[in-house]
Amino acid sequence: MAVRIGVIGAGAIGKDHARRINHVLSGAKVVGVSDVSADNAASLKAEVAADAQLFATGEELISSDQVDAVLVTSWGATHEQYVLAAIAAGKPCFCEKPLATTADGARRVVDAEAAAGRRLVQVGFMRRYDAGYRLLKRVVDSSIGVPLMVHAAHRNPSVPEAYVTPMAIHDTLIHEIDVFRWLLNDDYVSTQVVYPRVTTKSHSKLRDPQIILLETAKGVRIDVEVFVNCQYGYDIQCQVVGEEGLANLPEPMAIQMRKDASLQTPIMTDWKQRFIDSYDVELQDFINAAASGTASGPSSWDGYVAAITADACVMAQEQSGSIIPIELPVRPALYH
Numbered sequence: 001m002a003v004r005i006g007v008i009g010a011g012a013i014g015k016d017h018a019r020r021i022n023h024v025l026s027g028a029k030v031v032g033v034s035d036v037s038a039d040n041a042a043s044l045k046a047e048v049a050a051d052a053q054l055f056a057t058g059e060e061l062i063s064s065d066q067v068d069a070v071l072v073t074s075w076g077a078t079h080e081q082y083v084l085a086a087i088a089a090g091k092p093c094f095c096e097k098p099l100a101t102t103a104d105g106a107r108r109v110v111d112a113e114a115a116a117g118r119r120l121v122q123v124g125f126m127r128r129y130d131a132g133y134r135l136l137k138r139v140v141d142s143s144i145g146v147p148l149m150v151h152a153a154h155r156n157p158s159v160p161e162a163y164v165t166p167m168a169i170h171d172t173l174i175h176e177i178d179v180f181r182w183l184l185n186d187d188y189v190s191t192q193v194v195y196p197r198v199t200t201k202s203h204s205k206l207r208d209p210q211i212i213l214l215e216t217a218k219g220v221r222i223d224v225e226v227f228v229n230c231q232y233g234y235d236i237q238c239q240v241v242g243e244e245g246l247a248n249l250p251e252p253m254a255i256q257m258r259k260d261a262s263l264q265t266p267i268m269t270d271w272k273q274r275f276i277d278s279y280d281v282e283l284q285d286f287i288n289a290a291a292s293g294t295a296s297g298p299s300s301w302d303g304y305v306a307a308i309t310a311d312a313c314v315m316a317q318e319q320s321g322s323i324i325p326i327e328l329p330v331r332p333a334l335y336h
């Protein structure tokens with residue numbers, strides 16, 4: 001029987017995930033929708049989930065006996081309360097990042113899930129499901145010897161005026177923070193942020209670009225350039241240097257042209273396109289695990305560690321040049 005899914009948060013990603021569940025993936029159906037915006041909920045229902053019931057609140061949706069599993073795609077500050085309610089109801093829950101807007105909030109989710117005694121939460125770190133990162137991981141695990149360094153970049157053509165300096169960590173670097181832990185099977189012990197010359201394409205509340213230096217427990221050094229007004233495109237780079245060779249994240253597939261006396265390959269400009277296929281894979285993984293009443297993939301613990309690391313990186317931004325230690329609490333047995 002199809003997993004009956006309730007969606008809390010009918011904005012851009014909520015609607016897109018509901019479309020995937022009903023029209024692309026198998027084994028699940030969207031049966032409920034809730035959003036503080038009745039218009040957004042009605043629009044999701046009209047466009048991609050005609051049979052879904054509209055719920056006045058997320059809590060009502062979670063407690064409905066018509067709903068087997070929950071998707072939390074509302075505004076970030078509301079995630080924690082819905083994930084905690086889903087855990088209390090014993091229902092598998094896919095939560096878009098962030099798991100919570102504070103490390104303390106993420107800790108409350110970890111504690112609740114650990115007390116429940118089984119995995120119920122998957123956090124929306126979709127890069128782990130990207131075919132390119134998966135190939136890279138296979139090579140890092142098997143072919144280039146012990147990893148020593150990672151050189152990475154996360155570049156956007158431009159960002160809105162509302163995007164300010166800490167968002168380079170919480171909204172942008174957060175994906176690198178999670179994926180490098182997974183890629184290297186390692187944890188961070190310190191971070192440092194240094195600022196190159198500022199681009200004239202930025203504004204007074206955004207220091208852009210920035211370089212984040214992470215150090216792992218095994219001694220790997222990672223440098224990530226975050227440059228969100230780079231003008232030329234949305235560009236994700238990752239190179240892992242090992243003892244016996246180095247490996248690059250593959251470029252997205254694109255046609256190479258010879259034209260007008262130049263060799264040309266288009267670069268994406270829209271971040272939504274870059275990992276579009278990975279969203280399908282991550283949600284299918286959620287559906288498959290939810291069918292057995294559990295969750296897999298990035299866990300609450302991963303969401304919590306990402307929050308602790310992000311907080312340290314923001315402190316490193318504020319104290320540019322200083323090395324900020326990252327200390328993790330003991331990992332509960334559920335996440336071993």
Ligand code: NAP
Nearest residue numbers: 009010011012013035036037040073074075076078096097
């Ligand atoms: P969005 O378009 O603003 O959608 C958020 C929706 O949640 C809106 O309809 C909003 O209503 C609604 N909402 C706000 N408070 C709520 C509450 N208390 N209960 C139920 N619904 C509520 O944002 P989005 O782009 O879809 O992003 C949603 C989340 O997904 C964010 O946390 C974001 O970081 C994450 N996200 C992740 C990725 C990824 O790559 N993994 C990509 C995109 C987004 P109003 O419009 O009335 O406020």
